[in-house]
Amino acid sequence: MEATDKHILIVEDEPPIARLIEIHLKQAGHQTTICDNGLDAQELLEKNHYDLLILDRMIPGKRGLDVLRWLRSKEKTSVLPVLMVTALTMTDERVRGLNEGADDYLGKPFEPDELVARVAALLRRSVSTLTETFDSKLIQLNEESMEVKVEGKLLSLRPLEFKLLQTMMEKPGRVFSREQLLDTVWGMDSFVEERTVDATIKRLRKELISFGQGECVQTVRGIGYRFQEKA
Amino acid sequence: MEATDKHILIVEDEPPIARLIEIHLKQAGHQTTICDNGLDAQELLEKNHYDLLILDRMIPGKRGLDVLRWLRSKEKTSVLPVLMVTALTMTDERVRGLNEGADDYLGKPFEPDELVARVAALLRRSVSTLTETFDSKLIQLNEESMEVKVEGKLLSLRPLEFKLLQTMMEKPGRVFSREQLLDTVWGMDSFVEERTVDATIKRLRKELISFGQGECVQTVRGIGYRFQEKA
DNA sequence: AGCCTTTGTGACACCTTTGTGACATGATTG
DNA sequence: CAATCATGTCACAAAGGTGTCACAAAGGCT
Numbered sequence: 001m002e003a004t005d006k007h008i009l010i011v012e013d014e015p016p017i018a019r020l021i022e023i024h025l026k027q028a029g030h031q032t033t034i035c036d037n038g039l040d041a042q043e044l045l046e047k048n049h050y051d052l053l054i055l056d057r058m059i060p061g062k063r064g065l066d067v068l069r070w071l072r073s074k075e076k077t078s079v080l081p082v083l084m085v086t087a088l089t090m091t092d093e094r095v096r097g098l099n100e101g102a103d104d105y106l107g108k109p110f111e112p113d114e115l116v117a118r119v120a121a122l123l124r125r126s127v128s129t130l131t132e133t134f135d136s137k138l139i140q141l142n143e144e145s146m147e148v149k150v151e152g153k154l155l156s157l158r159p160l161e162f163k164l165l166q167t168m169m170e171k172p173g174r175v176f177s178r179e180q181l182l183d184t185v186w187g188m189d190s191f192v193e194e195r196t197v198d199a200t201i202k203r204l205r206k207e208l209i210s211f212g213q214g215e216c217v218q219t220v221r222g223i224g225y226r227f228q229e230k231a
Numbered sequence: 232m233e234a235t236d237k238h239i240l241i242v243e244d245e246p247p248i249a250r251l252i253e254i255h256l257k258q259a260g261h262q263t264t265i266c267d268n269g270l271d272a273q274e275l276l277e278k279n280h281y282d283l284l285i286l287d288r289m290i291p292g293k294r295g296l297d298v299l300r301w302l303r304s305k306e307k308t309s310v311l312p313v314l315m316v317t318a319l320t321m322t323d324e325r326v327r328g329l330n331e332g333a334d335d336y337l338g339k340p341f342e343p344d345e346l347v348a349r350v351a352a353l354l355r356r357s358v359s360t361l362t363e364t365f366d367s368k369l370i371q372l373n374e375e376s377m378e379v380k381v382e383g384k385l386l387s388l389r390p391l392e393f394k395l396l397q398t399m400m401e402k403p404g405r406v407f408s409r410e411q412l413l414d415t416v417w418g419m420d421s422f423v424e425e426r427t428v429d430a431t432i433k434r435l436r437k438e439l440i441s442f443g444q445g446e447c448v449q450t451v452r453g454i455g456y457r458f459q460e461k462a
Numbered sequence: 463a464g465c466c467t468t469t470g471t472g473a474c475a476c477c478t479t480t481g482t483g484a485c486a487t488g489a490t491t492g
Numbered sequence: 493c494a495a496t497c498a499t500g501t502c503a504c505a506a507a508g509g510t511g512t513c514a515c516a517a518a519g520g521c522t
Binding site for chain 2 (some may be wrong): 467468469470471472
């Protein structure tokens with residue numbers, strides 16, 4: 001079983017079930033954290049980075065749907081994949097979970113294999129659509145530590161360079177104008193010249209070049225820049 | 232029920248079920264197309280754009296999983312959300328679908344509401360991943376990145392060349408006078424000689440020729456130029 | 463064929479965009 | 493407070509895009 005480096009938060013108040021989930025996810029190579037109530041879950045979600053949330057619908061303190069609603073309203077977690085676990089079998093209840101923003105649900109009791117498969121599906125989906133952690137084959141970004149791994153070797157970037165790379169890697173191949181980059185990387189309200197983007201791109205490239213990956217930050221003349229994996 | 236302008240392809244060989252799905256999706260404001268076998272599905276997927284695919288696991292001609300594998304291997308459809316419908320209830324079978332790249336599955340018989348909710352969840356996820364591309368069979372234009380693909384191979388044009396090609400490709404076969412081209416490509420207020428169009432056409436041709444597509448930009452003597460796919 | 467018109471072609475100059483290194487400034491660290 | 497670091501800006505260099513011209517080639521007419 002390969003390691004995935006994905007960190008999954010399990011919010012579940014029944015210890016046996018929580019442990020069961022944990023065991024299978026660990027076996028599938030995931031890192032896990034267990035939490036048994038909604039309030040603690042919110043705190044954890046604010047402080048740490050997770051790649052997926054497994055949420056029991058019935059938990060003490062807050063109901064699962066409340067946590068979900070809160071989650072979706074926060075910028076940081078608004079796109080976090082959520083797998084909801086529920087003992088309720090009524091279809092309309094499950095539907096309600098989906099409509100509230102859960103990405104999938106699983107009814108109790110569940111088959112461990114199905115759990116693992118659903119988790120894998122959600123994680124796979126998040127690679128192409130989400131803004132959490134991006135791997136291309138060669139370059140891996142770790143949002144929390146602001147670290148970049150190129151072919152496994154560590155490369156530390158300055159904050160701006162990191163954010164710039166991150167932004168472009170979110171949509172590989174897509175071209176970003178300097179204005180767009182200023183807005184997302186520097187912030188809407190910065191009084192920085194567009195040429196500053198060029199300078200930062202250069203500095204970013206310089207770092208990547210020393211790891212043999214200079215070509216993946218490309219200039220699109222007259223328009224802007226883009227990230228593209230080399231063939 | 233609001234309209235979503237999303238186009239969903241339903242691949243399902245049992246008419247009553249296909250119709251059932253269609254009715255509910257239409258009610259939810261989606262546009263739908265039904266197809267009853269795998270081969271036709273592939274053709275439709277290549278020619279048209281869909282926002283989501285609902286795929287029955289058991290269909291004539293090809294098995295659902297084959298279509299899925301094929302789909303994921305194609306650039307154009309590699310990120311298309313897929314909801315797999317299956318009569319199989321064995322967990323491991325469903326798991327296999329997910330691992331093959333389906334984004335979700337639904338067991339028959341299913342609740343219509345659940346179908347609609349799952350579709351909504353998948354569509355919500357995929358927002359913003361697709362970009363407008365204009366294709367003829369051999370030549371594909373990507374407006375965003377100013378890139379042109381000829382038979383899949385990348386060809387990057389200069390801005391003017393791109394705009395020129397784009398303009399002519401919008402109405403294939405139609406002849407454009409130099410004046411028209413100056414107006415749309417260069418802008419109404421440019422002080423450029425008509426012969427400049429010729430020069431740019433030449434440069435455009437040069438690029439296309441190196442990809443074996445020089446003939447599609449044709450001269451209409453005394454009038455102007457046109458784009459025409461070669462037979 | 464001979465002549466004229468239209469289009470193709472390559473060269474060149476000019477201007478715009480981008481790369482690059484240096485430097486100043488302000489923040490952070492110890 | 494000194495040293496280091498991140499970053500914004502500038503000036504200059506390099507690269508790239510485009511307009512124009514002169515000439516060649518092609519087409520059309522009598």
